[in-house]
Amino acid sequence: MSHAEGFLDAVGWTPLIKLRRISEETGCEVLGKAEFLNPGGSVKDRAARAIVLAAERSGALAPGGTVVEGTAGNTGIGLAHVCNARGYRCVIVMPDNQSAEKYKLLETLGAEVHAVPVVPYSNPNQYQNVAARLAASLPNAIWANQFDNTINRQAHIDSTGPEIWAQTEGRVDAFTCASGTGGTFAGVSHYLKARRAAVRCVLADPPGSSLYEFVRTGTLKATGSGSVTEGIGIGRVTANLKDAPIDGAMHIEDAETVRYVYRLLREEGLFLGSTSGINVAAAAGLARELGPGHTVVTVLCDSGAKYQSRLFNPEWLAQKGLAEQALPPRRGEPIDVRTVFIG
DSSP: OOOOSSTGGGSSOOOEEEOHHHHHHHTSEEEEEEGGGSTTSBTHHHHHHHHHHHHHHHTSSOTTOEEEEEOSSHHHHHHHHHHHHHTOEEEEEEETTSOHHHHHHHHHTTOEEEEEOOOOTTSTTSHHHHHHHHHHHSTTEEEOOTTTOTHHHHHIIIIIHHHHHHHTTTOOOEEEEEOSSSHHHHHHHHHHHHHOTTOEEEEEEOTTOSHHHHHHHSOOOOSSSOOSOSSOOOSSOOTTTTTOOOOEEEEOOHHHHHHHHHHHHHHHOOOBOHHHHHHHHHHHHHHHHHOTTOEEEEEEOBBGGGGTTTTTOHHHHHHTTOGGGSOOOOOOSOOOGGGGOOO
């Protein structure tokens, strides 16, 4: 028999999905790594597993201990699953501007959730800084520190990168995804570049983030004022992203992100979140830049279920001036069910 030995063993080896319509349009093979199929529902399951197991091996996390993290949601969700599987308490500190579904899901998973006001990273009350102090104040507790704990990046060097290489049989020409902690982009890029230096690794960046300008000029300067995306875009270079091989960056406006989220839903049958939208928008742009005949890989990070009150809410999209980017569902004439009733 072949089976996974519990939650942790089920993380990884997600399929690569060919995005048919975008591949046809660009003449390239545009592939999405289906990270939403991890058991906790996102790419962050990989980092969560790796961070907890590394803390166990080092002795920093003892039986019955507590894992504390500052997160926009998905890493916290992954950690909550891992903590349940390994018998730890999970405490999550989140900025108070995330989708309501994330807070509810974390609480359902048994995590203790603390929402704090949104302030810059330089402020001691920024959510990551609060998580660090909270972990230090608790007995037998660790701070996962996903942004600067390079176990995060290593998880993708060890797993995601090799999987992409194997699944494409080494025929990958370019890789792109957005950066929050930088772990996924840096880890995959490090691995792919080590296998073939010619693989083009391009960072996708939303409005309000400073990484696009940093890649282009070496200066951290925000492009635009903010984004509807959650968990990506940042104003600093994390330890995970530091020294990552980056061949270029693409600035993706929210309108493009939303348009691709709805294209994925209506054309490919994939119900995904906003980070997947920006990633696929960047992959499509990169494919057009490279020209027909190339293979471009990106990351389909998580499902759209955590964003229904926002990204898939017509009223919310209208408030953001993005309603026109949402493709309407394919519907015919309304069906009168009464016509099939008997009697």
